[in-house]
Amino acid sequence: MVLTIVVCVVLAFVAMECVAWLAHKYLMHGWLWSLHKDHHKKDDGQVFEKNDFFFLIFATPGILLFLWGSIYGNIIAIGIASGITLYGFCYFLVHDIFIHQRFKWFRNTNNIYLKAIRRAHKMHHKHLGKHDGECFGMLWVPFKYFREAYQYQKMQQQKS
DSSP: OHHHHHHHHHHHHHHHHHHHHHIIIIIIIIITHHHHGGGGSOOOSOSOOGGGHHHHHHHHHHHHHHHHHHHHTOHHHHHHHHHHHHHHHHHIIIIIIIISOSSSOSOOOOOHHHHHHHHHHHHHHTOOSSSSOOOOOSSOOOHHHHHHHHHHHHHHHHHO
16 A cells, blocks of 8 residues: 555656646647746746746646545545645745745755756746747756766866
8 A cells, every 4th residue: 555655656756747848848838828928037026926826737636636535535646646746845946946046045056966957947048938948847857967067067176
């Protein structure tokens, strides 16, 4: 039973990276651009953006699965809901706190993985419009950004 829940959590978490990539590329940069475009503008000091409504959109399946799993005793639904929720929490930590610095935590890092995802996200935001975007994922980014982060870190170490 515990193994079933753990497998469901892990699979749902991994699937959410794929869902997030697809939703970001085809929905947020597609017919839901009106909600997402303020996220691509220069920071105007506002605490909330229209883009923050996506939190509710992505949280809804997890909430409904928790509810359904609790009412009917379905551990698979609860495991999937847990994976979705865990991904949402990681998204908040990585995207909102680490990358966009909504809270001034985790500003400096020497971790190559974290530097790579920050760089990939910066490359995504260099495109201010709806089209011609790149790097739509959050936790999985093209390998070239890992290579760049490693080379940059190596160069910094040689200077010291």
